[in-house]
Amino acid sequence: MLRISQITISHLPKSRILIIVTLLFFVVCTNTPEPGMRVVSLSPAMTEIIYALDADVSLVGVTTLCDYPPQARNKPKVGDFSNPSLERIMGMQPTLVIVHLPEQRRIQDQLERFDVNIFVSETRTLADIYAEIRKLGTLLNRSQQAESLVHTMQADLQPISPARRKRVYIELSPRPLITIGAGSFLNELIELAGGQNIFSDLDKDYPIVQQEEVIRRNPEVILVLHPVAVGSRSGWDNVDALKYDRVYADINQDHLMRPGPRLVEGFNTLREIVGE
Amino acid sequence: MNKYLIVTALFVLAVITGLLIGPAPLDSTILQLRLSRVVLGIFAGGIMAFCGGILQGLFGNPLVEPYTLGSASGAALGAACGILFVGILNPLFAFLGSLGVGFFVYTIARMEGGLLRDRLILAGVVMSFLCSALVMLIMVMGGRELYEVLYLLMGYLGVIIDASNRWYYIVLMVVSLGLVGFLYRYYRELDIISQGIETAAGLGVNIERLSLIIFVVTSLIIGITVSMVGAIGFVGLVVPHISKLLFGAKHLRSLPASFLLGATFLLFADTLARVLTVYELPVGVVTSIVGVPFFIYLYRR
Amino acid sequence: MKSIVVNTISFAYNDDAVLKNITLDITEGDFVGIIGPNGAGKSTLLRIICRILHPQHGTVLLFGDDIAQMHGKQIAQYLAFVPQETYFSLNFTVEDVVRMGRYPYLSPFQRERCDDRDAVDRALHAAHVDMFRHRQINSLSSGERQRVVIARALAQAPRILILDEPTSHLDLHHQHAIMELLGNLNKEGMSILVVNHDLNLASLYCRRLILLHEGSVFAQGTPGSIINEQTLKQIYQTDVTIIQHPHKNVPQIFLK
Numbered sequence: 069m070l071r072i073s074q075i076t077i078s079h080l081p082k083s084r085i086l087i088i089v090t091l092l093f094f095v096v097c098t099n100t101p102e103p104g105m106r107v108v109s110l111s112p113a114m115t116e117i118i119y120a121l122d123a124d125v126s127l128v129g130v131t132t133l134c135d136y137p138p139q140a141r142n143k144p145k146v147g148d149f150s151n152p153s154l155e156r157i158m159g160m161q162p163t164l165v166i167v168h169l170p171e172q173r174r175i176q177d178q179l180e181r182f183d184v185n186i187f188v189s190e191t192r193t194l195a196d197i198y199a200e201i202r203k204l205g206t207l208l209n210r211s212q213q214a215e216s217l218v219h220t221m222q223a224d225l226q227p228i229s230p231a232r233r234k235r236v237y238i239e240l241s242p243r244p245l246i247t248i249g250a251g252s253f254l255n256e257l258i259e260l261a262g263g264q265n266i267f268s269d270l271d272k273d274y275p276i277v278q279q280e281e282v283i284r285r286n287p288e289v290i291l292v293l294h295p296v297a298v299g300s301r302s303g304w305d306n307v308d309a310l311k312y313d314r315v316y317a318d319i320n321q322d323h324l325m326r327p328g329p330r331l332v333e334g335f336n337t338l339r340e341i342v343g344e
Numbered sequence: 345m346n347k348y349l350i351v352t353a354l355f356v357l358a359v360i361t362g363l364l365i366g367p368a369p370l371d372s373t374i375l376q377l378r379l380s381r382v383v384l385g386i387f388a389g390g391i392m393a394f395c396g397g398i399l400q401g402l403f404g405n406p407l408v409e410p411y412t413l414g415s416a417s418g419a420a421l422g423a424a425c426g427i428l429f430v431g432i433l434n435p436l437f438a439f440l441g442s443l444g445v446g447f448f449v450y451t452i453a454r455m456e457g458g459l460l461r462d463r464l465i466l467a468g469v470v471m472s473f474l475c476s477a478l479v480m481l482i483m484v485m486g487g488r489e490l491y492e493v494l495y496l497l498m499g500y501l502g503v504i505i506d507a508s509n510r511w512y513y514i515v516l517m518v519v520s521l522g523l524v525g526f527l528y529r530y531y532r533e534l535d536i537i538s539q540g541i542e543t544a545a546g547l548g549v550n551i552e553r554l555s556l557i558i559f560v561v562t563s564l565i566i567g568i569t570v571s572m573v574g575a576i577g578f579v580g581l582v583v584p585h586i587s588k589l590l591f592g593a594k595h596l597r598s599l600p601a602s603f604l605l606g607a608t609f610l611l612f613a614d615t616l617a618r619v620l621t622v623y624e625l626p627v628g629v630v631t632s633i634v635g636v637p638f639f640i641y642l643y644r645r
Numbered sequence: 646m647k648s649i650v651v652n653t654i655s656f657a658y659n660d661d662a663v664l665k666n667i668t669l670d671i672t673e674g675d676f677v678g679i680i681g682p683n684g685a686g687k688s689t690l691l692r693i694i695c696r697i698l699h700p701q702h703g704t705v706l707l708f709g710d711d712i713a714q715m716h717g718k719q720i721a722q723y724l725a726f727v728p729q730e731t732y733f734s735l736n737f738t739v740e741d742v743v744r745m746g747r748y749p750y751l752s753p754f755q756r757e758r759c760d761d762r763d764a765v766d767r768a769l770h771a772a773h774v775d776m777f778r779h780r781q782i783n784s785l786s787s788g789e790r791q792r793v794v795i796a797r798a799l800a801q802a803p804r805i806l807i808l809d810e811p812t813s814h815l816d817l818h819h820q821h822a823i824m825e826l827l828g829n830l831n832k833e834g835m836s837i838l839v840v841n842h843d844l845n846l847a848s849l850y851c852r853r854l855i856l857l858h859e860g861s862v863f864a865q866g867t868p869g870s871i872i873n874e875q876t877l878k879q880i881y882q883t884d885v886t887i888i889q890h891p892h893k894n895v896p897q898i899f900l901k
Contacts, residue, residue, distance in 0.1 A: 150484070150485075150490075151484060151485065241491060241492065242504055243492050243495070243500070243503065243504065244491060244492070244495045244500055244502060244624050245502065245504075245624060246491060270622065270623075275622075275623055276491065276495075276623055276624045277622060277623060277624055278367065278502055278618060278622065278623070278624045279377060279502055279504060280366050280367050280368040280374065280377060280378070280618070281367050281368070281622045283368050283373075283374065283377070284367050284368035284369070297506075297508070298506075299506060299507065299508075300506045300507035300508075301504050301505070301506040302376055302377060302380055302504075302505040302506060302510065303373050303374060303376050303377025303378075303380070303505075304373070304377075305373050306371070306373050
């Protein structure tokens with residue numbers, strides 16, 4: 069029985085399957101109007117950049133994390149940031165998929181087997197961000213806008229050189245303690261804003277560090293980018309930031325964590341905190 | 345007599361190095377920080393080794409430990425669920441996971457009357473795999489919580505103690521140590537069970553009741569421990585063997601020795617981890633890397 | 646005085662009936678052997694008497710008390726069981742093993758008292774293993790180990806000793822030594838109940854034999870009354886010749 073059914077399937081004319089599949093695709097296609105450029109962005113930052121470049125008509129798919137600007141929430145979803153669905157992405161018939169590394173290396177590998185352009189966003193420095201904005205501008209036929217966006221950002225992110233740089237500790241997670249290393253654009257941003265990241269000697273972008281190491285490096289400013297309170301930690305009493313009440317928790321972490329246009333707002337917040 | 349002195353001295357040495365060695369210059373607040381870390385280390389290492397020793401005794405199988413019986417994996421799964429769905433590491437979830445998996449394993453092994461020891465271990469290992477798979481699923485679904493789950497799986501002594509959790513930890517530790525004391529009273533039964541279930545039953549040991557008690561109580565203790573410091577592997581498997589090699593078969597001696605050796609071992613491993621890098625290494629990584637060669641050396645001797 | 650009364654016991658594993666409505670009793674001071682072919686239910690009967698297994702129907706009375714109502718340790722103070730197999734997965738000393746026999750008398754963390762130590766000493770002596778006292782159990786031969794296990798049972802200071810094939814896997818010397826040991830214990834007043842596959846040994850040492858067949862008591866009585874050619878032919882489907890033992894007045898069996 070098994071053999072017979074296998075033979076039957078393999079002998080079914082291939083052309084017929086092709087017709088069925090094409091018809092199905094046709095049904096899907098007729099539902100979406102805009103032809104030409106079809107972009108799926110798996111990176112919330114790149115989604116923001118696309119809107120900033122006024123190219124959102126080409127945007128056909130985003131992740132559930134792409135929540136800014138608010139209109140972005142209305143775009144079709146292809147999954148969440150850490151787990152986008154390959155089928156949903158390909159279902160959007162994209163001409164360009166933007167992936168963010170290192171988190172999305174797996175989906176990148178999978179996408180490479182398809183006939184689709186992949187834009188790899190891997191931002192470790194501010195220069196990377198500018199380069200990516202320009203590159204995206206070229207791809208989306210918005211070079212002009214991209215150039216002016218980069219100029220505005222560069223103008224806004226003017227480096228500050230105080231007499232003495234305050235030691236800054238950014239905490240991304242309390243358990244384990246995750247912070248910012250030299251490999252992150254945030255490290256650069258802190259320095260631009262006039263501070264000194266206490267873990268700038270570690271090459272990794274998001275190193276996991278020991279409590280004692282934080283205490284030893286004695287930050288003067290602590291930025292808490294997670295919801296857990298940093299009030300009465302045992303052993304932290306002598307840390308300057310706690311002694312002088314310079315722990316900042318109510319910061320919009322998207323302004324700091326997303327390598328996009330809103331970094332300027334994060335920078336301004338940082339400048340206020342560090343420059344005080 | 346010498347052995348006792350050496351083991352006690354090693355333990356004291358482990359505590360002292362744990363308190364004195366570290367990246368930050370020593371002052372009273374750093375001492376306080378290290379003290380809580382050392383206490384957690386003593387607690388977690390001791391508990392894991394003690395429970396391993398009890399379970400190996402009960403099931404007469406040298407491969408049994410909180411991991412192979414599914415309890416530790418169940419606790420990790422429960423805690424991971426807590427992280428994902430509630431957003432905090434909730435000990436309740438951990439011991440519900442531990443108890444749930446424990447009971448499931450126990451029920452599979454108990455079918456058709458009598459407790460089948462081989463089946464218990466098989467069921468435990470199978471459930472461990474299932475739990476690991478589910479934890480992986482949770483890790484894939486989670487975003488930034490991924491690291492927390494990862495450290496939960498490998499063990500993490502760098503827990504931040506603050507006003508919100510200090511008493512909570514103290515109470516859980518006291519409860520667990522009380523339960524450890526409660527389990528210790530079964531040392532004679534464990535000696536006897538090592539000679540076969542029929543021998544034990546003939547001497548008046550109620551095996552079924554004893555198995556149930558030990559199973560439930562160890563699940564509870566392991567759940568609490570995992571929720572606090574993660575599932576630190578290897579200690580529970582190997583330390584009881586070392587303890588028996590040094591102090592003989594009698595559980596009256598080997599169980600407290602397991603506790604002490606487990607604590608010593610974990611403290612040394614943690615001190616090493618803290619000195620090696622500025623990064624926070626999961627302590628389970630160190631226990632395995634340091635422990636395996638040490639164990640092979642001891643066993644070949 | 647009856648030390649054990651087995652009252653209409655039935656037992657089945659799942660649906661396979663192993664024991665069918667068994668009734669028998671053991672008089673205090675008796676030396677009883679249970680014999681019968683493989684699968685007759687001999688070991689199962691012993692386990693039920695020791696409350697290791699629980700019968701679906703019937704009761705076992707130990708000196709008049711229903712064992713189902715008794716505490717495990719209480720039973721173990723009257724009755725000591727030597728199972729067919731003892732494992733020594735952990736390497737205890739001989740003395741440690743024998744001291745385990747005092748378990749029924751001790752509560753958790755209670756230290757052994759004088760009478761506990763005396764009982765251990767007496768048991769070591771009675772089973773002729775006191776010279777091994779400090780040796781590791783795994784360094785002994787299987788015959789010596791069996792004597793240690795009996796010593797552990799004796800340390801319980803039981804009034805009845807129950808053994809499941811104590812002489813299987815043993816050489817002639819140790820078979821004899823074990824059976825002589827049981828005979829001496831019996832002379833000092835201890836009741837003995839033993840399952841034995843070796844009919845000649847059973848006939849030689851037991852005062853009374855119970856022949857089990859297919860889960861029922863086929864016959865019971867003195868060795869002379871039980872061991873005869875017709876019965877053995879019927880139960881074991883084997884032709885045998887039976888002659889009297891040259892020194893003791895009991896039957897011995899020879900295969901044809």
